[in-house]
Amino acid sequence: MSNRFRLQFLGATGTVTGSKYLLQAGDHRVLVDCGLFQGWKQLRLKNWAELPFPAHSLDAVLLTHAHIDHSGYLPVLGKRGFRRRVYCTRGTQALAEILLVDAAHLQEEEANFANKHRFSRHQPALPLFTADDARAVCRHLAPVDYGRTIEVAKGVTACWRPNGHIIGSASIEIAHAGVKIAFSGDLGRMNDPLMRPPNPITEADYVVVESTYGDRRHPASDTEATLRDVVTRTVARGGSVLIPAFAVGRAQVILFHLYQLRQRGELPPVPIFINSPMAIDATEIYREFAGEHKLSERDYSAMCRMAKFVRTPEESKLLCQQKTPMIVISASGMATGGRVLHHLVQMAPDERNTILFTGFQSGGTRGATLVSGADVVKIFGEYVPVRAEVVNIETMSAHADYEELLQWLAGFRRAPRHVFVTHGEPSAADALRRKIGERFGWSCSVPEYRDEVALD
Missing domain, CATH: 3.40.50.10890 (Rossmann fold)
Incomplete structure (x- = not known):
């Protein structure tokens, strides 16, 4: 069996939606986040496109949190044959059970409204997924505790760390064959009025970091x-x-x-x-x-x-x-x-x-x-x-700005081999890439949709 460890970017590239990262570890596949594309029509059309892998070939899905741009594609994945576990924190499980069914109801209501008033180009207009699809995939949600390392596929371990974005949100550390990659998820604020600050991650060979506010600071206004x-x-x-x-x-x-x-x-x-x-x-x-x-x-x-x-x-x-x-x-x-x-x-x-x-x-x-x-x-x-x-x-905003993103990255005790900047509009992602290079001198890039890299 091969020990290869590869990462493919299937969402959140050039946009803040559709987060999906495919990890191939030897003969096993793990999907980190499973979000819907939102916004521009050319992005939303990707929700209807075929995946570059069979849904049933996944060993597991790992969620950073429950927001629809990170979890909303799960019912579609289930429709297409996925039947394995969806690992997430207990807070994410509680919220996802609400959000996914609600998102399905919205899909159904919009399709019904479009059919009633005949303003859709598709006859009939159909929902991307139904409430039954959402409830079915929710049965696969498998809660894990913060800080506990578990095996999510043969030879692949994962650990969730609180990151202060919403209830249940986390950064995830994933390891295989001596290589560790950290996914920031959507990072919360260091001084949020409600949520506690993100926990640091101290060591990883590779890092995937969000960049929603990678080109700006939050205003200091009251x-x-x-x-x-x-x-x-x-x-x-x-x-x-x-x-x-x-x-x-x-x-x-x-x-x-x-x-x-x-x-x-x-x-x-x-x-x-x-x-x-x-x-x-x-x-x-x-x-x-x-x-x-x-x-x-x-x-x-x-x-x-x-x-x-x-x-x-x-x-x-x-x-x-x-x-x-x-x-x-x-x-x-x-x-x-x-x-x-x-x-x-x-x-x-x-x-x-x-x-x-x-x-x-x-x-x-x-x-x-x-x-x-x-x-x-x-x-x-x-x-x-x-x-x-x-x-x-x-x-x-519940997203860290660029200084807070850099503050979280400063928690790494040694330089990662490479940092991938995702989940941002092109200007924001590239701005954060430059700032990481200037502040830390780390190797850093902004991947494109469907880019694939070896994690050696």
Whole structure:
């Protein structure tokens, strides 16, 4: 049997979505992350393309965390014959069981809506995967504890280290035949208001590091002051604030900041709604995994009582019709799907309202279109005028900026043989590559889609 150890990049190259890394260790295959491509149409089409390997040939899948751009392709993998274990932390298992089924429901709803209103080029429009596909693959989730090394395929071991991005998120160390490779996953902030800082990894021969914010620092502005000012001026002109937010991580941070403002009496007395069943379920998981974040039980309970949770479609429709000032947090964070689209249809044409984004907007998403200043946005096959104020507060991002990425890399006690920079737009990835070379003098490159390298 050959001892070759090879790595192929099947996603998150030139983009922040679709994370997939194929490790071939001798005759065994392990996939690190299994994400959906999002954003530009040419990226989304890759979700429908055939994989360069049979799904049933995988020995295992290893997840860094539950976000859909890292886990959302799992139901498709299952449809195509994968029946082995999906190793992940306990927090990731809990969240993935929510996120994958919710993502499937969105796929089904969008296909049904497209068929009903006949705006799809495909007749009939079909979902990429169904809720049954999602539930089936969730049965293969195999939880592991942080810091425990396990064998995931013959001769291949893996260990998960907390990395502070969301509940359950981790960096993964993988070893085979005396060679170790570390995957950063999506690294959290060193001083996040909710999550604890990433744990360092001290040794690896190869490193795969994300670069979402590889070309920028997070602004030093006061997040809560900016949020207060946006809400205050919007309510003063009789408008509402719509906050598209990732259901896991970002929705909870926003709710925490609003809670802090209300505690200090700095927030107008308007109702706050969370209109995302997935965000509601994810928020409740924060209680179960209290050791992974900084919130006390008292603050957590008070924060949840402050917001009104909108669970049913009927309640959501009524909320969309409400005309009095309010704050609505709804998924998704880049306005690619979900209930937030119905709110955008109602709220974007009204100049009194504000659409408030709270982090990176990937190219080709509605969020990126809106943040760029577009005066119309396409939703459900129709162009909706945008007269509302559009604001983006990047200080709420759950991703490390380039200084924090470099700080994490500085934890390695010796130089890796090579660093691969992924999960970033081209300018961000190349900027981080240069910074790593200048700061550490390490060998470093930005791989392209389907590049394959030997890990000697």
